[in-house]
Amino acid sequence: MLGALLYLRLTSLKNIALSRLRRLKQPKYFLGAVAGIAYIYFIFSRQLSGGSTALAGLPAGLPGGLAPTFDFNATLSVFGALVLLGIVLFTWALPKEKPGLPFSEAEVAFLFPAPISRRRLIHFRLLGAQLRILFSAVIFTLLSRGWSFLGGDALTHVLGWWLILTTVNLHLTGAALTINRHIDNGANPAVRRWLILAGVALLLLVSTLSIANAAPPFPEGNIGPADFFSWLARCLDTGLLHGLLIPGKLVIAPFLAANYAEFFRTIGPAALILIGHYFWVARQETSFEEASIAYAEKRAARLARLRDGTYRLGQDKAKARREPFRLRVPGRVEVAFLWKNLLGTLPYFHARVWLGCALLTCVAVPWIVRGEHQKTGANIIITFTALFSAYTLLLGPQLARQDLRSDLPHADILKTYPLAGWQIILGEILTPIAILTGLLWLNLLALVLALAPMADKITWLTPGFRLTAGLCLAGVIPVLFALQLLIPNAAALLFPAWFQATRQRSGGIDVMGQRLIFVFGQLLVILLSLFPAVLGAALVIFASQWLIGASAAVVLGTLVALTILGVEVACGLWWLGERFEKFDLATELRP
Amino acid sequence: MIEVSGLTKRYGTFTAVRDLSFTVQPGEVLGLVGPNGAGKTSTLRSLAGIIPANAGRIHIGGVDLAADPVGAKHQLAFFPDEPRLFDYLTVRQHLNFVARIYGVADHATLAQPLLEELEIADKADQLPGELSRGMKQKLAIACGLLHGPRVMFFDEPLTGLDPLGIRRMKDSILSRARAGAAIVLSSHLLHLLEEVCSHVLILKKGEKIAHGTLAEISAQFAQGETGVSLEEIFIRATGGSEN
Numbered sequence A: 001m002l003g004a005l006l007y008l009r010l011t012s013l014k015n016i017a018l019s020r021l022r023r024l025k026q027p028k029y030f031l032g033a034v035a036g037i038a039y040i041y042f043i044f045s046r047q048l049s050g051g052s053t054a055l056a057g058l059p060a061g062l063p064g065g066l067a068p069t070f071d072f073n074a075t076l077s078v079f080g081a082l083v084l085l086g087i088v089l090f091t092w093a094l095p096k097e098k099p100g101l102p103f104s105e106a107e108v109a110f111l112f113p114a115p116i117s118r119r120r121l122i123h124f125r126l127l128g129a130q131l132r133i134l135f136s137a138v139i140f141t142l143l144s145r146g147w148s149f150l151g152g153d154a155l156t157h158v159l160g161w162w163l164i165l166t167t168v169n170l171h172l173t174g175a176a177l178t179i180n181r182h183i184d185n186g187a188n189p190a191v192r193r194w195l196i197l198a199g200v201a202l203l204l205l206v207s208t209l210s211i212a213n214a215a216p217p218f219p220e221g222n223i224g225p226a227d228f229f230s231w232l233a234r235c236l237d238t239g240l241l242h243g244l245l246i247p248g249k250l251v252i253a254p255f256l257a258a259n260y261a262e263f264f265r266t267i268g269p270a271a272l273i274l275i276g277h278y279f280w281v282a283r284q285e286t287s288f289e290e291a292s293i294a295y296a297e298k299r300a301a302r303l304a305r306l307r308d309g310t311y312r313l314g315q316d317k318a319k320a321r322r323e324p325f326r327l328r329v330p331g332r333v334e335v336a337f338l339w340k341n342l343l344g345t346l347p348y349f350h351a352r353v354w355l356g357c358a359l360l361t362c363v364a365v366p367w368i369v370r371g372e373h374q375k376t377g378a379n380i381i382i383t384f385t386a387l388f389s390a391y392t393l394l395l396g397p398q399l400a401r402q403d404l405r406s407d408l409p410h411a412d413i414l415k416t417y418p419l420a421g422w423q424i425i426l427g428e429i430l431t432p433i434a435i436l437t438g439l440l441w442l443n444l445l446a447l448v449l450a451l452a453p454m455a456d457k458i459t460w461l462t463p464g465f466r467l468t469a470g471l472c473l474a475g476v477i478p479v480l481f482a483l484q485l486l487i488p489n490a491a492a493l494l495f496p497a498w499f500q501a502t503r504q505r506s507g508g509i510d511v512m513g514q515r516l517i518f519v520f521g522q523l524l525v526i527l528l529s530l531f532p533a534v535l536g537a538a539l540v541i542f543a544s545q546w547l548i549g550a551s552a553a554v555v556l557g558t559l560v561a562l563t564i565l566g567v568e569v570a571c572g573l574w575w576l577g578e579r580f581e582k583f584d585l586a587t588e589l590r591p
Numbered sequence B: 001m002i003e004v005s006g007l008t009k010r011y012g013t014f015t016a017v018r019d020l021s022f023t024v025q026p027g028e029v030l031g032l033v034g035p036n037g038a039g040k041t042s043t044l045r046s047l048a049g050i051i052p053a054n055a056g057r058i059h060i061g062g063v064d065l066a067a068d069p070v071g072a073k074h075q076l077a078f079f080p081d082e083p084r085l086f087d088y089l090t091v092r093q094h095l096n097f098v099a100r101i102y103g104v105a106d107h108a109t110l111a112q113p114l115l116e117e118l119e120i121a122d123k124a125d126q127l128p129g130e131l132s133r134g135m136k137q138k139l140a141i142a143c144g145l146l147h148g149p150r151v152m153f154f155d156e157p158l159t160g161l162d163p164l165g166i167r168r169m170k171d172s173i174l175s176r177a178r179a180g181a182a183i184v185l186s187s188h189l190l191h192l193l194e195e196v197c198s199h200v201l202i203l204k205k206g207e208k209i210a211h212g213t214l215a216e217i218s219a220q221f222a223q224g225e226t227g228v229s230l231e232e233i234f235i236r237a238t239g240g241s242e243n
Helices: A002-025 A027-049 A072-093 A105-111 A118-144 A154-184 A189-214 A225-236 A239-256 A260-282 A289-307 A333-343 A351-368 A374-399 A404-416 A421-450 A452-456 A463-494 A496-503 A509-548 A550-582 B040-047 B069-073 B091-102 B107-117 B133-145 B163-178 B190-196 B214-222 B230-238
Strands: B002-011 B014-024 B029-033 B055-060 B076-079 B151-155 B182-186 B199-204 B207-213
Touching: A002 A027, A002 A509, A027 A509, A072 A154, A072 A189, A072 A225, A072 A239, A105 A289, A118 A154, A118 A260, A154 A189, A154 A239, A154 A260, A189 A239, A225 A374, A239 A260, A333 A421, A333 B091, A351 A374, A351 A421, A374 A421, A374 A452, A374 A463, A374 A509, A404 A421, A404 A463, A404 B076, A421 A452, A421 A463, A421 A550, A452 A463, A463 A496, A463 A509, A463 A550, A509 A550, B002 B040, B014 B040, B014 B055, B014 B182, B014 B199, B014 B207, B029 B040, B029 B163, B029 B190, B040 B055, B040 B076, B040 B151, B040 B182, B055 B069, B076 B133, B091 B107, B091 B133, B107 B133, B133 B163, B151 B163, B163 B182, B163 B190, B190 B230, B199 B214, B199 B230, B207 B214, B207 B230, B214 B230
Parallel strands: B029 B182, B029 B199, B076 B151, B151 B182
Antiparallel strands: B002 B014, B002 B055, B199 B207
């Protein structure tokens, strides 16, 4: 049994490696591999040499912004245990039907009819998962080596990760088998689920009440993020939740051990939990085949969609849903693409949801920044909005792909439409523009509201200036996203073979390198495109603020920036439209 | 209605279609036939403006496809062999979308009889994933017919259809031709040519081997014999192989 499993895994690994090596003959994979290897070398060589841990001026390797008194391990232990508790609750509450064990279609075809007992099949599955768990443990250790403040060394971290991941895997398997047994014994899946959800709701209610009663006081004075998270961890580790978090903390403890003595002291309870889980799983004699076959089929369909680049998170099975708005005929054709692509996104991207979020922001942010701790609340919101804005601007156009990149498989149909190329391109990019703009507008609203307490120290940050600057930024955001989205769409049209390779989410250093090349290419082009607009706006603001005041200068600068960006977007649309009209998909979409 | 002169399509050094010329008048159905790799799909895709031709002129209803692609495309519809549908649009939403693209103002009044004619009216609120292969094909056809095209291109129109679906598809093509549409279809199925096509164009390695009515083609390759089957004529015309 073990021999067969090892043969299957090792032969598959060998063949994957060989096929990846063979495809390096193609320049697109070779260049991607070079970029990927360079990236991995850069990241891991720094981690292994401890480069990133040596933060200047910090004692004991504490990361930037954290006070020396901050007990990082205790805080991490609470949040880690909370994550594990969340996984456990979701594992039990989520399944709407019998959950299957993660066998592949080939494993189902070969192993299920074979003379192998159910228990052996379960062990086959558990052993099969070990290879992935060990690999993950090594990768996670490499990634977390930079956290020298954790203590321990590579061995304790690998073993710590292995313990956590194996325990989680055993729990998932045991829960799946138990739910199968309950349903086989006549439990109604819907009733079972609602009972568990009601239990979780009750748990949340009791935990919230106990936290409200026994939570430690909020720290005095002007506190930083470390004090805030430490206080939050102490709040969560109160009352009922304190008890519920204990198993998770025990499982995480070996990973967080500062040295070998602590590691050996903590490994006992963690190992007992793991062994208990193993016996719970191994003793079960439950029918899981039917659910596993259904799981394998779903997984195969999902993998097929991943391979052809049409997979979207949370949308395994498409459902007809209400239109985002009424599409009137006749009307501008570009809006039809917006309407169509919005229908293909998550239902949350709807005007009413946006309005609700905006109202909530208008109520919540002023409430958070009120009273004696207004600066702390404002600092947290400003930090969060700044980080979120940076990530959205940087990664948003790569992640929001409801445009030509998703519609390339339909390129032959699009080309039969009686439309100019620029109309199709504009229509296609409207949906990601709308989604990303909506996200940043909400963010901007929170930022403008959170800046209110700062007006005490920064005299020019008047309500009028905040409003003017906010509106100006709101006007620039959609044009900025239009410019950014033109670049990945241009890449899809100019280098379709490369693009097809990167949208197939297959693994490999070479594919990772290709994605990196695309991201850096986009960054470079966007910086070059932004330079004239930023320079023009800055010059106008600098030159005019003495004469017309700061607010009016910002408006004038924004108009200059919008004009430059608008011309760039128009030129980009026209050029890309021409490219689309000449796009020979019979030639270009050959891999 | 469809005028093609000197159409040439190359992929790198490989020539898929070479110097092809023909016309299709209103009411005519032209069948494109030939062995695998003869250039049928490349020809159809070039005619529909999906892929650019390397040389030659294509006029659709008098409009030059290269000079005014938007004007030409307003008059045509292309039906691929596999229905390409948007996963997240229901049947009705597909028609709404196409109506906006083609500017079909009274689409609601046009769509309903079309859906009923194609027997998918009861599926109007379903997604493509919930439809059978034949239903998807019907939806693709409904989308193509909504704007009342005068020129239609069908690529292997009978692929994946059951016998009843095949009968209905043939009837649909003939009724559109009788209404004055110019139709070009590609197919490997010779009986489709006999039953539907008024003219036949035989391609081999991208070149025109023969073009004319079925009677003219039969006369050309029967070599004086009587009762020669269409299959035999096709084999004689193409030399019996792909090469």
